[in-house]
Amino acid sequence: MSPFKGKSGVRRILNAAGYSVAGLRAAFIGEAAFRQLLLLNAILIPISFLLDISRAEHALMVAVCLLSLIIELFNSAIEATVDRISLDKHPLSKNAKDMGSAAQMVGMTMIAAVWSIILLG
Numbered sequence: 001m002s003p004f005k006g007k008s009g010v011r012r013i014l015n016a017a018g019y020s021v022a023g024l025r026a027a028f029i030g031e032a033a034f035r036q037l038l039l040l041n042a043i044l045i046p047i048s049f050l051l052d053i054s055r056a057e058h059a060l061m062v063a064v065c066l067l068s069l070i071i072e073l074f075n076s077a078i079e080a081t082v083d084r085i086s087l088d089k090h091p092l093s094k095n096a097k098d099m100g101s102a103a104q105m106v107g108m109t110m111i112a113a114v115w116s117i118i119l120l121g
Contacts, residue, residue, distance in 0.1 A: 023073065031076045033104070034069070041065045044115070057118045064107075064114045071107040075100035 027034040048061045078100040082093045
């Protein structure tokens with residue numbers, strides 16, 4: 001059992017919420033890509049409410065936008081972990097960072113695809 005896993009119940013939930021807020025704050029302060037995606041979401045999500053589409057289509061359009069934020073958080077976590085281990089250039093470090101970037105590219109492609117399919121019908 002990990003010594004870091006000592007809390008349970010409501011205290012554990014409150015601690016987890018605090019860690020989550022700290023992670024969002026760190027991403028916002030330290031990651032330009034995260035801030036850019038927040039801006040994109042601040043534009044696209046309100047636009048989705050103005051469209052004459054079904055609830056399912058609306059939910060899908062919002063979900064893919066929010067998914068891009070999740071992907072960026074994972075990508076940033078991977079980059080921070082790799083940098084924490086070593087700043088030396090290494091093929092495996094490059095692969096890890098490139099794959100995180102590729103995940104974000106797939107996420108952005110998914111936004112474009114879903115929005116295009118729904119808007120162009």
